[in-house]
Amino acid sequence: xATYQPDWNIEHLITGDTFYLTQxxxxxxxxxxxxxxxxxxxxxxxxxxxIEPEFITTPKGLEIWRTPITNVYTKGTxxxxxxxxxxxxxxxxxxxx
Numbered sequence: 001x002a003t004y005q006p007d008w009n010i011e012h013l014i015t016g017d018t019f020y021l022t023q024x025x026x027x028x029x030x031x032x033x034x035x036x037x038x039x040x041x042x043x044x045x046x047x048x049x050x051i052e053p054e055f056i057t058t059p060k061g062l063e064i065w066r067t068p069i070t071n072v073y074t075k076g077t078x079x080x081x082x083x084x085x086x087x088x089x090x091x092x093x094x095x096x097x
Contacts, residue, residue: 004089009092013097019065021067022064024060031036032037035081036048036049065080073096
């Protein structure tokens, strides 16, 4: 099962930017690792990085995934995905470089 997460609206990124995604504590997939994949024209995925979440303690709490966008990311379409309890949650498709 895969679920699209509409509030994970990731914009176009270029080398030197930082991939940055936050959500409030209490979501079903709290603590899950995030993976960024390149989406090839034939639909296959190529994993580029796995990101461990950071946790910010505030009254509502935040979970943050962030990583620098370097020249390792070739021009193309990407997607962010987490897997939690056997289910996938994914972002919109976004462009890098």
